[in-house]
Amino acid sequence: MDIIYLLLALSVLVALVFFFAFIFSVKKGQYDDVYTPSVRMLFDDEIVKPKPNKKESTTKEKSN
Template sequence: MSIIYMLLAISVLVALIFFTVFIVSVKSGQYDDMYTPSVRMLFEDEIVKEKNKKTKSKDNIKPIIYKE
């Protein structure tokens, strides 16, 4: 029975160590995305063109007014 208490204490200790290392790495910027901003400029033109197409098609639509 004492081995279960010892294993439980060790597992909690290991979990706390991993949690601490994770928090330190997040605060130091380890998980910051450095690749996407450099590639985003290559694809911005396509996004802008698609937005212009959508707005142009909306501008060409005129409401239908029925008169009696």
């Protein structure tokens, strides 16, 4: 039973170390993206094609 308490304490300690390392790296700007904003305007936008209306398709069929 003592080993469970030891492993629990060690896991909490490791989790806290990783948490503080993450906070430290965020504050230092490790995750700031400086590349994507400069090339975003070079990416093409997706072209959205409008769906045909049912009224237009039925009137075209009737006239033929």
